[in-house]
Amino acid sequence: MKAQQSARAVIFLGFFLLVGQAAAGSLSLDGPLIQGGLVIGKTDPGAKVSIDGRSVRVSSEGAFLMGFGRNAKKAVRLRLDHPDGTRTEKTLNVKDREYQVQRIDGLPARQVTPRKPEDLARIRDDNTKIAAMRKKDTARTGFASGFQWPATGPISGVFGSQRILNGKPKRPHNGIDVAAPRGSTVSAAADGVVTLVHQDMFYTGKTVMIDHGHGLSSVYVHMDDILVADGQRVIQGIPIGIVGKTGRVTGPHLHWGVSLFGTHLDPALLAGPMNDPSSQNKGK
Numbered sequence: 001m002k003a004q005q006s007a008r009a010v011i012f013l014g015f016f017l018l019v020g021q022a023a024a025g026s027l028s029l030d031g032p033l034i035q036g037g038l039v040i041g042k043t044d045p046g047a048k049v050s051i052d053g054r055s056v057r058v059s060s061e062g063a064f065l066m067g068f069g070r071n072a073k074k075a076v077r078l079r080l081d082h083p084d085g086t087r088t089e090k091t092l093n094v095k096d097r098e099y100q101v102q103r104i105d106g107l108p109a110r111q112v113t114p115r116k117p118e119d120l121a122r123i124r125d126d127n128t129k130i131a132a133m134r135k136k137d138t139a140r141t142g143f144a145s146g147f148q149w150p151a152t153g154p155i156s157g158v159f160g161s162q163r164i165l166n167g168k169p170k171r172p173h174n175g176i177d178v179a180a181p182r183g184s185t186v187s188a189a190a191d192g193v194v195t196l197v198h199q200d201m202f203y204t205g206k207t208v209m210i211d212h213g214h215g216l217s218s219v220y221v222h223m224d225d226i227l228v229a230d231g232q233r234v235i236q237g238i239p240i241g242i243v244g245k246t247g248r249v250t251g252p253h254l255h256w257g258v259s260l261f262g263t264h265l266d267p268a269l270l271a272g273p274m275n276d277p278s279s280q281n282k283g284k
Contacts, residue, residue, distance in 0.1 A: 026082070036266030039068075043080050049081075067259075075092070078090045099161055102173065134262055139214075151180040153180035153181065175256050176257075189271065193231065195210065226240070227241055
């Protein structure tokens with residue numbers, strides 16, 4: 001009888017330790033659980049992570065990324081399979097946001113409703129190039145440097161706003177516009193590698209894209225000049241271009257976008273408050 005009780009005690013103790021290990025599985029989440037937000041997760045090196053059943057890359061240090069788009073659903077399922085065989089499962093609640101409506105008039109009709117075959121062909125080619133860059137899933141972890149504003153000045157367009165261009169409803173704004181003075185410097189928002197340099201895209205003019213790793217990329221557009229080359233490694237703060245007014249614009253500014261694969265994120269949530277007295281929101 002005592003032997004059976006001892007055996008049951010050992011079994012119970014083993015079960016308790018197993019549950020305790022599962023509950024104590026390493027997991028931390030840094031970032032806002034909100035539409036447009038980026039969350040950097042940290043878990044045990046070697047763990048396998050999935051979000052709503054989709055596997056995501058985990059770095060050798062245990063870092064992984066989660067991004068929530070403009071219209072992200074309210075609940076996301078996170079699962080981690082730890083190297084010791086235990087599992088952590090969580091339901092993450094994503095906060096909704098309300099978005100502005102921005103009306104912009106005075107744009108060339110050709111750039112609002114393009115009809116010429118040559119323009120449509122350019123747009124398709126530009127979109128193909130950008131989409132290919134956003135599919136990259138590299139092991140680099142440039143995002144670990146954090147993000148800073150690539151330029152400073154009044155905010156003239158905010159993330160997620162419904163855009164009315166020349167009176168016509170168009171797609172929501174997928175980045176943020178900084179009305180920095182023409183000729184001022186654009187810097188890399190975070191460490192990474194330049195993956196696209198284009199001198200004249202139809203909508204965005206002079207365009208640079210930087211890969212920060214794990215599917216996270218940033219784009220800088222409407223510049224007057226580009227100061228980096230395709231394939232160049234950059235560190236946060238290095239000059240990459242000059243603020244201008246190329247592409248579809250009504251005045252000089254920098255459009256800055258951040259995406260996790262094809263999901264657009266809010267750059268302002270990554271960079272935090274801008275240290276510039278003229279940076280008050282002028283989005284319409």
